[in-house]
Amino acid sequence: MIDHISIAVKELERSVKFYDAFLGELGMTRIVDRPATAGYGKKYPEFWLNLRPELPAVPADVGSHICLRARSEEIVTRCFRVALSLGGLDDGPPGPRQGEMTAYFGAFIKDPDGNKVEIVTFPASVSEGP
Numbered sequence: 001m002i003d004h005i006s007i008a009v010k011e012l013e014r015s016v017k018f019y020d021a022f023l024g025e026l027g028m029t030r031i032v033d034r035p036a037t038a039g040y041g042k043k044y045p046e047f048w049l050n051l052r053p054e055l056p057a058v059p060a061d062v063g064s065h066i067c068l069r070a071r072s073e074e075i076v077t078r079c080f081r082v083a084l085s086l087g088g089l090d091d092g093p094p095g096p097r098q099g100e101m102t103a104y105f106g107a108f109i110k111d112p113d114g115n116k117v118e119i120v121t122f123p124a125s126v127s128e129g130p
Contacts, residue, residue, distance in 0.1 A: 009112075010053055026079065026119075029041070068117065070119050073094070076107050091108035092108035104122045107119050
């Protein structure tokens with residue numbers, strides 16, 4: 001089971017502003033503040049930003065992404081809109097999708113550093129959510 005995830009960012013202040021709002025829509029808050037890192041979660045830090053000022057640009061199709069679960073389609077859509085309003089890029093608008101195992105409702109964004117993030121919710125018959 002995954003305990004936490006860390007991503008590299010070029011400008012911590014810009015990323016903190018982005019993720020404060022974006023992750024706030026999912027009920028996560030910034031719990032840890034350090035000079036070169038910030039940690040977000042509901043009870044403990046599960047999502048970390050790590051300052052890497054020399055970070056090269058993330059390739060357009062790096063092939064990996066982070067998927068975060070939302071409680072509803074409305075939250076998926078709000079997260080998507082918040083991300084775009086703060087400099088994120090549309091990498092797949094909110095809508096129904098078919099996964100390998102089940103249908104779901106999701107959206108994809110790229111954060112200001114190019115990290116690909118998916119926001120997803122599943123029908124109540126599949127999962128009760130987080």
